[in-house]
Amino acid sequence: MATFEKRVTASGKTRWRARVRRSGEREMTKSFSTKTAAESWARDLETQLDRGYALPTREALRTTVADAIDTWIYERLEHMAESDRQNISAMLTWWKAELGRVALIRVDPAMIEKSVRKLREERDKDGQRVRTDARCNRYTSTMSRVLGYAVRVKRWISANPCTGVRRLKESPGRVRFLTAEEAKTLLDAVDARGKPSFSLFVRLGLATGARRGEIERLRWKDIDLVHHRITFNATKTNENRTVPLPAVLVPLIKEFGKVRPIDGEARLFPHPFYYDWREVQGVLPDFIFHSLRHSVASHLAMSGASLLDIAAVTGHKTLAMVKRYSHLSDEHVRSKLEEAASKLLK
Numbered sequence: 345m346a347t348f349e350k351r352v353t354a355s356g357k358t359r360w361r362a363r364v365r366r367s368g369e370r371e372m373t374k375s376f377s378t379k380t381a382a383e384s385w386a387r388d389l390e391t392q393l394d395r396g397y398a399l400p401t402r403e404a405l406r407t408t409v410a411d412a413i414d415t416w417i418y419e420r421l422e423h424m425a426e427s428d429r430q431n432i433s434a435m436l437t438w439w440k441a442e443l444g445r446v447a448l449i450r451v452d453p454a455m456i457e458k459s460v461r462k463l464r465e466e467r468d469k470d471g472q473r474v475r476t477d478a479r480c481n482r483y484t485s486t487m488s489r490v491l492g493y494a495v496r497v498k499r500w501i502s503a504n505p506c507t508g509v510r511r512l513k514e515s516p517g518r519v520r521f522l523t524a525e526e527a528k529t530l531l532d533a534v535d536a537r538g539k540p541s542f543s544l545f546v547r548l549g550l551a552t553g554a555r556r557g558e559i560e561r562l563r564w565k566d567i568d569l570v571h572h573r574i575t576f577n578a579t580k581t582n583e584n585r586t587v588p589l590p591a592v593l594v595p596l597i598k599e600f601g602k603v604r605p606i607d608g609e610a611r612l613f614p615h616p617f618y619y620d621w622r623e624v625q626g627v628l629p630d631f632i633f634h635s636l637r638h639s640v641a642s643h644l645a646m647s648g649a650s651l652l653d654i655a656a657v658t659g660h661k662t663l664a665m666v667k668r669y670s671h672l673s674d675e676h677v678r679s680k681l682e683e684a685a686s687k688l689l690k
Contacts, residue, residue, distance in 0.1 A: 346386035348379060362386040366393055374450070392502055404500040409451060410444035412500065416490040435486045438463075448500055451491070453508035460484055460509065477512035484509055520635045521642035522550075526628055533624040542620045544593075544600050545613055548574075549633065551590045553640030553658045556633045560616055564601075565608035569594055576659070585659045641666070 349361045362382040365371040372389060376382040413436050421429055442459050443451065463483055466474045475483075488506035495504050522530065527550065534546045548559050558576040566575045572589040600612075625631050637658065644654050651666045660666045 346383075346390060348382055348386075350379075351375075364389050364393075404449060404498075405447065407448045407494075407500050408444060409446050409448055410440050412448050412490050412494045412498075413440050413444070415498070416493050420489075420493065432486055435483050436490070438483065439487050439490075448494060451501075451505050453505050456484065456487065456505055456509045460512070464512070476514075478514040481511045481514060484511065520630055520632075521639040522628070522631075522635065527639070529627055530624065530631075533627045537620055537624065539620065540600055540603060541613060542617050544596055545617055546621075546624075546636070547593060547596065549636035550639065551593055552587055553637045553644075554587075555637060555659075560611075560613055562612045563608065564610055564612060567597060567612075569597065583659070587657050 347363045349363070351359045351361060353359060357377070359375045359377060360379045360382040361373055361375045362385055363371060363373050364386050374382070374385055376385065417433070417436065421432065424432060439459075442462070443455070446455070460480055460483065463475055463480045464473070464477065468474055484506055488504060491501070491504045491506055494500045495502065531543075531546070531550075534543050537543075545559060548554065548562075549556065552559075552574060554576055561577065562574075566577065567589065568574070569589075572591060572594060573586055574589045575584055575586045577584050621633060625633070641654050641658050644657065654660070655666050658666070
């Protein structure tokens with residue numbers, strides 16, 4: 345049977361301490377700002393005990409959020425796609441600074457939501473938001489991975505608090521793609537840099553729809569010049585993906601092989617092109633490297649490719665992510681429908 349004790353802190357605030365104890369089990373206590381919240385917590389805990397859940401072990405009681413994050417990083421991060429590791433580490437570093445000292449069993453949805461509000465409200469020196477709602481949701485999802493691991497594998501807590509956190513509404517996915525004229529403008533600026541390696545790097549993005557990190561990790565052994573195929577390894581979805589290598593790129597790659605000798609294990613591009621790309625992307629408005637990926641998917645859609653075809657090339661894991669391009673195939677669908685109707689309604 346749970347008991348509740350009303351207390352007044354030194355600052356004059358009222359707190360309610362809930363106590364739950366079962367025969368043979370340790371006493372569990374937690375303080376809340378309202379009696380309703382204390383009763384809800386006690387009721388949930390007693391329900392779990394009735395279903396056979398044990399109270400947290402002493403190890404679990406001593407485990408902090410920082411401990412859980414460090415454990416997850418040590419045991420799970422290496423299994424993530426290489427392109428995701430730095431991003432995930434940065435988000436977990438923020439969570440560690442925000443809630444690191446909090447006991448893991450004390451974390452609840454309200455605490456996570458308060459932290460997300462802090463994320464959302466952070467501004468830069470110009471008063472602009474530092475993170476979009478979509479980015480804030482990625483922070484929540486990343487923390488959910490850690491807490492879910494604490495539930496399923498470590499048994500430090502009985503439920504993942506993030507499951508009770510409502511995600512922020514995200515704006516529609518951004519689709520910026522190049523027209524044929526814009527592609528020529530971009531490639532002219534790229535070639536003007538006078539670096540064959542950089543020219544090939546950008547053309548690979550514009551021809552395959554690969555992510556920037558996927559192209560940066562390419563090795564010579566990933567390119568099949570005989571069968572015109574290219575394989576991207578350790579992608580964002582942690583799967584390898586093989587796509588056709590457009591014939592127009594084959595002579596460029598062979599010529600590049602004369603400058604940088606072909607060695608199976610060697611990377612095509614040992615060094616990133618951060619400075620070069622920053623110099624050329626300004627020739628087009630509202631344009632980033634990821635726009636090359638959107639361009640490939642968009643032109644595939646406008647050429648009549650199905651969503652499955654687009655997903656096979658881009659490596660999107662769900663069709664929901666590819667549907668943003670579906671409206672671009674409307675004209676193709678219309679022409680096919682007109683063709684079918686003209687035959688059926690003669």
